[in-house]
Each structure stands twice: as structure tokens, then as C-alpha cells.
Amino acid sequence: MKIVNLLVAVLALGSALAWGQAPSPEEVLVRAEERGLFGIETPTFHAAFSIQVMRGEGTEDLYAFRVWAKEFPDGTVKSLIVYDAPELMAGTAFLTHSPPEGDPRIWMYLPALGVVRELVGQEAEGGEFLPGTGITYHEVAAGFTYREEYQPESLVEEILEGEPAYLLRLIPSQPETRWSEIHLWVHREEFVVLRAEYYGETGDLQRLLQVGELVEDELGVRPQSLIIEDLAKGSRAVIHIQARSAPEIPDEYFLPENLPSLELGSQ
Numbered sequence: 001m002k003i004v005n006l007l008v009a010v011l012a013l014g015s016a017l018a019w020g021q022a023p024s025p026e027e028v029l030v031r032a033e034e035r036g037l038f039g040i041e042t043p044t045f046h047a048a049f050s051i052q053v054m055r056g057e058g059t060e061d062l063y064a065f066r067v068w069a070k071e072f073p074d075g076t077v078k079s080l081i082v083y084d085a086p087e088l089m090a091g092t093a094f095l096t097h098s099p100p101e102g103d104p105r106i107w108m109y110l111p112a113l114g115v116v117r118e119l120v121g122q123e124a125e126g127g128e129f130l131p132g133t134g135i136t137y138h139e140v141a142a143g144f145t146y147r148e149e150y151q152p153e154s155l156v157e158e159i160l161e162g163e164p165a166y167l168l169r170l171i172p173s174q175p176e177t178r179w180s181e182i183h184l185w186v187h188r189e190e191f192v193v194l195r196a197e198y199y200g201e202t203g204d205l206q207r208l209l210q211v212g213e214l215v216e217d218e219l220g221v222r223p224q225s226l227i228i229e230d231l232a233k234g235s236r237a238v239i240h241i242q243a244r245s246a247p248e249i250p251d252e253y254f255l256p257e258n259l260p261s262l263e264l265g266s267q
Helices: 003-018 025-035 121-126 137-142 256-261
Strands: 044-054 060-071 077-085 093-098 105-110 115-119 150-160 163-172 181-187 193-199 205-211 214-217 220-223 225-230 235-245
Touching: 025 150, 025 163, 025 181, 093 256, 105 256, 115 256, 150 181, 163 193, 220 235
Parallel strands: none
Antiparallel strands: 044 060, 044 235, 060 077, 077 093, 093 105, 105 115, 150 163, 163 181, 181 193, 193 205, 205 225, 214 220, 225 235
């Protein structure tokens, strides 16, 4: 949701298409990141979603959330995710501040204790947001961004399950990255990520993300669901997006000291 980068990518993409050329790998990656997890290019949005977690031993859990996100004048994107279910976790919140450069800051609010605490170090960088999903706090905070740590090396046009797509191969540009290689299939017209493959140090496929059916709402085209498989742990998480909108959101939603007293509306 970095507006300047998006405008540059859109102008470059329009110029490329006018000359009958494919956009560069960097331009496609910028557009894909701008669409994000919820397929929203607006700098401010609200969404309701659920995550169904299926673990290898046959257990299944269902979580429900609401999220509010807003881009501030300095380019910092702030997001608030609040649990609606299960009942035991209802009201638990994660607040993230993701600056244009550098690591995000993450706070967690535990309503049962009335405690707000900041997650730091390995807890924020590598801790799982939900056990069994393979999704880390850092990924939730950063919005599944890639450009800080990976460089797109190639761009190939393919048809993926009937949808026109660009295939990007991402290789690490920084030391000690989580993945040795990432393959992204990005819709050629909507720039939604349709599929992502994540490879470990030994070159084995460790995580797989697939998008279900694309649907359209008042904000445009979006995934109806996303399926994330942790192949190493044998677990599977399905993210269902129930609704999304682009309302005005008060700045007060994004202050850590306000978390215990916030009265959140449905939008």
C-alpha cells in the first residue's frame, strides 16, 4: 500500500502495454504487493475474515477476525487485527506499525489480563500468528511483502487453471532469509497472487499458497479464499474473506495505549 510505488508501477505498466510489451518483473511484484493479502489497493480498508486450521493429527480449529488498516502521511501502514472467535480469545488484538523502511513494530493486547505488550526480537520475527499455520507475526505485520529480502529474477507468462498469469522467480537479496527461493504466479490483469511456492535451504518445497475462486465486490476483484499448506508440519490453513470495505478509520484505532478502551464498530 505504498502509494508512490504504486503510481510509478502503474505508469510504467501502462507504457509497456502501450508498446505491446510485458511489464518488468519488478513492476509486477510491486503491483502484487500492493494488492496484498486481501486484494485491496486502497490505502485504508476494513475486512472480516476467518481462518480454518487443519492439523496433521486430524484436529481442526476455526478463528474469526476483523482487520482495520490505514496508510499514514509518512508512508507507515498501521493495522489492527482483532479476534472475534473462538470465544476464549475474543477481543485479543494485534497492532502493527509497518514503516516504509525497517522492521515493523507489533503489540499484542490480552483482554483477560488487560495487558498490552510489544513483541520484540525472535518473538515478533519468527513466532507463529496461529499455531499450525506457518504464518508468522512478521508476515502479518508486513503484509506478505517480498521486495526487502528478495529480487525477482525472471518473468514468464503462463495459464494457471484457466487464468492468465505471470510467473516470477524470487531469489534472496539479503543474507539469512527464511526461503531459498519463492515462485509467484500473479494474475496478468488483476495482479492478485494466484499461487506461491516457498522452498527451503535444501531446495525442497516447504510451503504452498493457493488462491481459490476470484470474486468481485464493491472494491473490485479479490480472492474468495486462500489455502496455505505447511508441507513440513502436515498442516493446512484456509483463509476465508467474508467482507471488505474502504471506510474512514479514526487514527485512535492505531495507538497501543488505546487498545484496552477501544470500542470498535463493525466497519
